[in-house]
Amino acid sequence: MLNIVLFGPPGAGKGTQAEKLIAKYKLVHLSTGDLLRSEIAAKSKLGMEAKAFMEKGELVPDSVVIGMIGARIQKETAAKGFIFDGFPRTTAQANALDELLNANKTAISVMISLEVAHDELVKRLLNRGKDSGREDDKDVSIIENRIKVYNKETLPVINYYAEQNKHRGINGTGSIDTIFADICTAIDTSK
């Protein structure tokens, strides 16, 4: 199996690159942000639990996110591999993901970390907010909080994968196709 962690701050281009990776490598895309937004739309108990955190740009508790992703992995019995997008966002989530994959006799192949400067992230998110319908993309203070939370709680996840020699940093600015080519090289050389 080819299991990729697509990592980076909000606005780094994970969703855009995930779409291209799915087409090329035929993997199952698991975006915890998308899954949580579907839960909110369905007004499920999990969605209601997550909503208040997401509106403030805070992380949803690990137990909620880990339970949700575990259930999805179990369902995808025919998958050739997964792209994890926006997950793991804490070291506890990274640990739990390793355990979940281990139980299915597989593992993370590579972690692709998209690197984009702070001001560019804010610009991209505000731009996306004009037509994404996402409230958390419209308000500068929520955007700034999401980036702050990323720097404080999520960045340490890089060390987790670097220790396993699976971390690959990729410049996330430039043309979408150039970034995609760099990601593919990183994936293909770590298979």
Ligand code: AMP
């Ligand atoms: P995203 O679509 O990845 O930008 O996620 C939107 C929001 O969903 C985040 O700001 C968090 O509130 C929540 N979220 C998504 N993924 C996670 C995760 N792995 N852990 C905790 N919260 C998450």
